[in-house]
Amino acid sequence: MGIFFSEEKIKKEDNKIKNIKSRFILKKIFDNLETKKKLSLIKLNKNIMERLNINIKDYNEYFETEIEINPDNDEIFCSNIINIDDESSRKYYHIYFDDNKEEIQRNYFTSDEKIKIIKIIIDYPIKSLRGLFRRCIGICSINFKKFNRNDINNMSRMFHLCRSLKELNLKNFNTNNVTDMSCMFGGCSSLKELNLINFNTENVTDMSSMFYGCSSLKELNLKNFNTNNVTYMSLMFCDCSSLIELNLNNFNTYNVTHMSSMFSGCLSLIELNLNNFNTNNVTYMSEMFFGCKALKELNINNFNTENADVKNMFCNCSVELIKKIKMKYKNIPKIAFCDYS
Numbered sequence: 001m002g003i004f005f006s007e008e009k010i011k012k013e014d015n016k017i018k019n020i021k022s023r024f025i026l027k028k029i030f031d032n033l034e035t036k037k038k039l040s041l042i043k044l045n046k047n048i049m050e051r052l053n054i055n056i057k058d059y060n061e062y063f064e065t066e067i068e069i070n071p072d073n074d075e076i077f078c079s080n081i082i083n084i085d086d087e088s089s090r091k092y093y094h095i096y097f098d099d100n101k102e103e104i105q106r107n108y109f110t111s112d113e114k115i116k117i118i119k120i121i122i123d124y125p126i127k128s129l130r131g132l133f134r135r136c137i138g139i140c141s142i143n144f145k146k147f148n149r150n151d152i153n154n155m156s157r158m159f160h161l162c163r164s165l166k167e168l169n170l171k172n173f174n175t176n177n178v179t180d181m182s183c184m185f186g187g188c189s190s191l192k193e194l195n196l197i198n199f200n201t202e203n204v205t206d207m208s209s210m211f212y213g214c215s216s217l218k219e220l221n222l223k224n225f226n227t228n229n230v231t232y233m234s235l236m237f238c239d240c241s242s243l244i245e246l247n248l249n250n251f252n253t254y255n256v257t258h259m260s261s262m263f264s265g266c267l268s269l270i271e272l273n274l275n276n277f278n279t280n281n282v283t284y285m286s287e288m289f290f291g292c293k294a295l296k297e298l299n300i301n302n303f304n305t306e307n308a309d310v311k312n313m314f315c316n317c318s319v320e321l322i323k324k325i326k327m328k329y330k331n332i333p334k335i336a337f338c339d340y341s
Helices: 007-012 014-019 022-031 036-044 046-051 056-063 087-092 319-328
Strands: 065-071 093-097 118-122 139-147 167-169 245-247 271-273
Touching: none
Parallel strands: 139 167, 245 271
Antiparallel strands: 065 118, 065 139, 093 118
16 A cells, blocks of 8 residues: 555554655655545554654645635525535535534525525545536625645536626635636626636636626636637627626637637627637637627637638627628628628
């Protein structure tokens, strides 16, 4: 078992163990935290860690996540608090109501409970947080107080359909190794602000429907987004009906293949900066700007639509925009407009 010692081995090589630097052993333990079996072995070997003068809390903090949730008690329903796809992982998250030291053995609350704070601790190194709060419609606030994780690769649908969510604190969030952010905030229709300034998206390949249906967002700062590896952007901002402007000047879309309905339903969008968009590899652009009624101007000089599906690309856009597009960009096929004329 490598670094896991039996009591017999401890007695036999006691002097050697005493001379080993504790942090080195701790790193070895972390490097081998791949299965529940190994985690349980570490717990069984707590005495070894103490012998090496390692604080037992140190290894917990390596992957511990602490999340504080405030429920919306004005709503009358039974609601989930958290979802973990892997049922066998249930014992690795802990839920406390109103900072009660007693752990609650359920992941939901009901309308007759007047709970103010819910604390969730996940202390097992799971790789995916897919659908973690999906359909948790009774939550109005989520605060990631601690997020010591660098191994999460999937955040797809993480906050999907959290329709009552008004506050979301992602200040301590770590997204360094995430590859899938599809529909991450989809359906968060009450969210008015979203601070993603600390997001690292350099490994993300899928951003489809990421902000789909965030109908209360009036602004969105994505200037730090790295989209070098993204291939899917379909429905990314679809039905963000309150967005007034969106500057995507920093977006690298060289590898993107799907942009269908990307800005569809952005009814309030007055300004959209796509100056640096490269669509050479895009094959799907249907309904890309469908219903952008407030948009009067659009620079698509770098757009290549030759091999792409552009059906209804500008359907239901403002008359002024359609007129300018038809006049300036002769390469846009008729099928891109509702009347095909």
